[in-house]
Amino acid sequence: MSSLGLADDRRLATLFALGAAFVLPCVDAMVKWLVADYPVVMVAWARMGVIAVVLGVVGGSQIGLRMLRPTAWRLQAVRGASAVLGTVMVFLGFRFMPLAECLAIVSIAPVLANLFSRFWLDERGDATSWATALASLVGVLVIARPGFGIFAFDAIYPLVGAVAWPGS
Helix, strand or coil: CCHHHHHHHHHHHHHHHHHHHHHHHHHHHHHHHHHCCCCHHHHHHHHHHHHHHHHHHHHHHHHHHHHHCCCCHHHHHHHHHHHHHHHHHHHHHHHHCCHHHHHHHHCCHHHHHHHHHHHHCCCCCCHHHHHHHHHHHHHHHHHHCCCHHHHCHHHHHHHHHHHHHHHC
């Protein structure tokens, strides 16, 4: 690959990261608003259903029907269940907790992913991945400034969600 192509890839990656940094908090706020009036499972199903359709179209166009025949279907089922559990638990947290405090708890997910990869995949996280995960956690805590609400019983929902997400 030429250096110009690599520079273009970096620019595109930066644009995607900035776009995600803008879109994801808006989606979280929208979900908090929705779960106040609608069942959590319905909101989670709608969100995950849209994601499944989009990824199905993109994946189907790239690899065809092969995407419907995973080689490790049991592992894929566990990953799917983990994603569903994590999403529903975080959405329950959105319903019962202030958004900033819920997101502060959920922000431990990258740290847990590094920790779990050591035990489940026998991968040692390098210093960069650990530093990045911990810096993101500290950054969220500095911005969100969670109060004592993170020690309430309802904090169990985003905590379970943060534990489930790294498995997905």
